[in-house]
Amino acid sequence: MTDRVTICECFARDGLQHEETEVPAETKISLLGAFADAGFARIEATSYSHPQRVPAFRDASDVLAGLPRRDGVAYKATCPNPRAVERALADLDAGHGADELSLLVSATESHTERNMRTTRERQWEAVAAMVRLAAGRFRLVGVVSVAFGCPFEGRVDPGVVVEDVARFAELGVDMVTLGDTTGLATPSAVKDMFGRVSAARPGLPIVAHFHNTRGSGLANCVAALESGCRDFDSSLGGVGGHPAQIQYGEGLTGNVSTEDLVNLLESEGVDTGLDLDKLMAASRRCEQALGRTLYSMVARAGFGPAGRKEFQDA
Amino acid sequence: MTDRVTICECFARDGLQHEETEVPAETKISLLGAFADAGFARIEATSYSHPQRVPAFRDASDVLAGLPRRDGVAYKATCPNPRAVERALADLDAGHGADELSLLVSATESHTERNMRTTRERQWEAVAAMVRLAAGRFRLVGVVSVAFGCPFEGRVDPGVVVEDVARFAELGVDMVTLGDTTGLATPSAVKDMFGRVSAARPGLPIVAHFHNTRGSGLANCVAALESGCRDFDSSLGGVGGHPAQIQYGEGLTGNVSTEDLVNLLESEGVDTGLDLDKLMAASRRCEQALGRTLYSMVARAGFGPAGRKEFQDA
Numbered sequence: 001m002t003d004r005v006t007i008c009e010c011f012a013r014d015g016l017q018h019e020e021t022e023v024p025a026e027t028k029i030s031l032l033g034a035f036a037d038a039g040f041a042r043i044e045a046t047s048y049s050h051p052q053r054v055p056a057f058r059d060a061s062d063v064l065a066g067l068p069r070r071d072g073v074a075y076k077a078t079c080p081n082p083r084a085v086e087r088a089l090a091d092l093d094a095g096h097g098a099d100e101l102s103l104l105v106s107a108t109e110s111h112t113e114r115n116m117r118t119t120r121e122r123q124w125e126a127v128a129a130m131v132r133l134a135a136g137r138f139r140l141v142g143v144v145s146v147a148f149g150c151p152f153e154g155r156v157d158p159g160v161v162v163e164d165v166a167r168f169a170e171l172g173v174d175m176v177t178l179g180d181t182t183g184l185a186t187p188s189a190v191k192d193m194f195g196r197v198s199a200a201r202p203g204l205p206i207v208a209h210f211h212n213t214r215g216s217g218l219a220n221c222v223a224a225l226e227s228g229c230r231d232f233d234s235s236l237g238g239v240g241g242h243p244a245q246i247q248y249g250e251g252l253t254g255n256v257s258t259e260d261l262v263n264l265l266e267s268e269g270v271d272t273g274l275d276l277d278k279l280m281a282a283s284r285r286c287e288q289a290l291g292r293t294l295y296s297m298v299a300r301a302g303f304g305p306a307g308r309k310e311f312q313d314a
Numbered sequence: 315m316t317d318r319v320t321i322c323e324c325f326a327r328d329g330l331q332h333e334e335t336e337v338p339a340e341t342k343i344s345l346l347g348a349f350a351d352a353g354f355a356r357i358e359a360t361s362y363s364h365p366q367r368v369p370a371f372r373d374a375s376d377v378l379a380g381l382p383r384r385d386g387v388a389y390k391a392t393c394p395n396p397r398a399v400e401r402a403l404a405d406l407d408a409g410h411g412a413d414e415l416s417l418l419v420s421a422t423e424s425h426t427e428r429n430m431r432t433t434r435e436r437q438w439e440a441v442a443a444m445v446r447l448a449a450g451r452f453r454l455v456g457v458v459s460v461a462f463g464c465p466f467e468g469r470v471d472p473g474v475v476v477e478d479v480a481r482f483a484e485l486g487v488d489m490v491t492l493g494d495t496t497g498l499a500t501p502s503a504v505k506d507m508f509g510r511v512s513a514a515r516p517g518l519p520i521v522a523h524f525h526n527t528r529g530s531g532l533a534n535c536v537a538a539l540e541s542g543c544r545d546f547d548s549s550l551g552g553v554g555g556h557p558a559q560i561q562y563g564e565g566l567t568g569n570v571s572t573e574d575l576v577n578l579l580e581s582e583g584v585d586t587g588l589d590l591d592k593l594m595a596a597s598r599r600c601e602q603a604l605g606r607t608l609y610s611m612v613a614r615a616g617f618g619p620a621g622r623k624e625f626q627d628a
Contacts, residue, residue: 149625154619183611187582215610216577260530268502301497
């Protein structure tokens, strides 16, 4: 196989958003530099969340200002509202902006209400306003949360998700992420959804953002890959998670572990463009930063066929 | 979908073999009864290993004598050598035998030498002797370990595995298990292997016995399912593992977690024949027996679409 995929490393934003351990800005900058060293072309760096609401990212501008800038490495920042985009623009004007912004909607009213404290209609108005502000200055990534199931409503109509993807495309975003926010996707649901979305919007890059809440994360990534997906989000150590999981006892983990995803893809002959030794070094540094063992299995077991001479020589 | 699969619950043998915690025979009997209550049609109960070499199973006969016997529930015991089969026959003659015996070979010389302290040639002679002793008294399950990769030799020639399966079939075993003993399989390797084996031996039931050492266990189970496999081994809590993993720092986990496998299969509309509430109760009892949190994600997060009314009502 000569397939090539792009993995966006989400440790520093999705991963840290609900961590109790506060990671200092200089540690984040050092980690993000290690991610760039390992070869990630897309890295989720921070969020322009309200500093009082999400104190973990009150250092957003400092982190972006401190990052090493390299050709071929795009840093992403999450923007929950137009005020956030204004901050992103100010940082960009000051010479240390993000390269990409992500703009979020949720596929259900209940999740929009509880997670974003608004309605879907108002959130779409906010997204339109954000796109107007940001257009031409950043690569824009639309995100549809709870695309494969909602912790409050259960089943999500795939037709609604396809409409949301189309709406993002009509607003002019560059790519759209489908989030399995609380690990409710299955391989067949993933194949069905990617089939529908690529039929509705051929050529639009769709990012698989899967959580491993129920252990199915990698199986769902394989289903996405088989459906033509070439963009994945994951987090070193599999950290991350969602407040609903914590509040409703649905476990704490987390994004698909980057180490485990890379091991599977590279063992299948899919090129991630990453340096496996540097990736493992970055994995260890993430565990050091949080002061505990994280959730990646490959971080414990080492790489499989991808990283072993006795497989490659055969 | 109306697919139906059979899961063999391996907690009490593969799961406990390398556990430091000693589980008393009465606890094992109670757990095995809970597995039968949950609806498992095949349950790995114990091993006739040498009592000094594997003290965890020195109670093999006591456990088998104490088990509840039910129509449609087959208990399996592992037999490493002809002496073990003689013990199994004595228990059967005494009225409390196993229903199935598993007979092991490894696909590589290195693994045979280090794990079974013999050669492949001698082990095949031992297997032939075991089949002669056991034929007609038990359902026989041939097992090919390290079928997808060897911790010592790396890549394993799929042709050797197909030959091993054929050899088991010629000896007259009823089903053959392919073991990914240290988590080196990938979905495409699984599809390739199941394709080869079913072409060589159409109609022979092949059991997918995958370990989650590198997080790919469920992705590999999906690949097996898509290749026509309808028999799976897994362990509640994902316990288990292999001495080589411990000795060589390859992590400790373990079989695919039954809870996570059942969640994925049932969420896909595949019928496991299991009662999900009783399965979760058995899961909790396994954690109590070992006195610690085990590795299943679904044990923490709860069932996804399979176990939720808000999905089923949609």
